[in-house]
Amino acid sequence: MNYECKLCPRECGTDRTKEKGFCGAGDKAVVARASLHKWEEPCISYKNGAGTVFFSGCNLHCCFCQNNKISNELFGKEISDEKLSEIFLRLQDMGADNIDLVTPTHFVPNIIKALDMAKNKLTIPVVYNCGGYESVKTIEMLDGYIDIYLPDMKYFSSEISAKYSNAPDYFERASAAALAMIKQTGELKFNDEGGLLKGTVIRHMVLPSHRHDSMEIIRWIAENTSPKNVLASIMNQYTPFEFISDEYPELKRRVTKMEYNSVVNLAAELGINGFTQQKSSASQEYVPDFDLSGI
Template sequence: MQIPASCALCPRRCKADRTRRAGVCGAADQLMVARAALHHWEEPCISGTQGSGTVFFSGCSLKCCYCQNYKISQEGLGKAIDAARLAQIFLELQQKGAHNINLVTATQWLPWVLEALAQARAQGLTLPIVYNTGGYETLETVQLLDDVVDVWLADVKYVSPELSARYSAAPDYFEVCSQVVRQMIHQTGAPRFDENGLLQKGVILRHLALPGALTDSKAVLDFMASLPTGSFLPSLMSQYTPFHKAAQMKPLDRRISTWEYRQVVNYAVDLGLSEGYMQQKSSAKEEYTPPFDLEGV
């Protein structure tokens, strides 16, 4: 498998020779996957009735201090496999009845993923491909995936450089994310569904409301409202839980209040962003995080 000797797959562009050492994302030269299973906790048009065929990859270019998947994103949990095995995983998920193949934080492994998808398609994979991303991607990566990805499931985490620097070590987050989100929408066009209401093509933009960050959440919603009407589906999430380093960081050491989330939702509605998804406050539970026990790998 060919991995760049000077890696620039993500906006960090750390130039690591991954045959010798891991990049900032934690990925070296051997594909690592932590879980592959039917997942029922995505948006209804992704999970459907049978679940999304979700593959969780190890490593991440963002360093979110509150990451609920920190064991795989920042601590290296995962199993080493090759592209041929990944292709078989895709086909096994299809056989189990998955509505789609959902690639969670896959960019650091893009050469393997592209090869595995090509192999799987040659062996009968027909499911839509969902790219589940924190929104911190290069324009080149998004363009490369134009004929590969059917659905972008992308975060818009922050507008504030101060917040994105403090919480995700990425002061350029919004500058990067706002550009690539527009490209994602350009590539897929408006959301398109099948007869069962499952999303076949399009973009879902997620925003996780954080405690003490109401002003920034409203700025994120202002950005979403500036995008062409009907060009994406908004998804507002209340499931924030103080994981990882956030448990010792104020104001992240608490869940968001009902009042805070209601303010976010009301602001979205006022902006006309009501044709999408909004979580119940009861979603802020640790059990919504899947166990990373190497299932399906």
């Protein structure tokens, strides 16, 4: 099949059957790890852990990416859609709380095929865990396949998103995609154990030196969503890895208590429900070991 890829807002137009797109991906799914993961939000990893499938490549390539080994260095193993379907079912057999698709955007056609193969046997929710830089058309393709959306909302300022992710239209695209996700999932639904069955959780990781940008995102969430439909996860896990270029000296430190608390306090003032993180989460220990396990 020949096609010009327009799955994400970059619309790079690459024929990924012949070459790799901006995301670093061809036309077959590439996975770096598939395992139970107990460190997602409490409503996602509430019992045995989320059944995470970490896909390699990314349409953002953020300069500070916490999963740099797979997003920018493209570590992973190419697999068939049939194999991906088998991985979903094996994770379910292991007791996974859900199927957690991590950085899945560039492999949406493969994921849809794999889910179609597994649909008669898969009984747990499917989570779309993404960087937020999404095309509304692609989100619409996923209607009926995804139960829980878990998008990042990284930046409000186009200047900041251009600097760190080469995506000046990030907020415009991410906010439109988030509203499309919310429209699909509707009101939050939980099981008796506190596990989320359907709904949208918007993540935001506070960056050092950018608390005011974070606060603009919090205001947008308060003004454009409802606590009935959305939870917010305000993350304190930013880690200044050694690979971060000297070009970004402001990113060479952790987030301060004042910076993080100012964002959390605003969310509380505006009546936003969701989750916060301890400062201890800002550690390399929380980055999964991408070792091809479970593939």
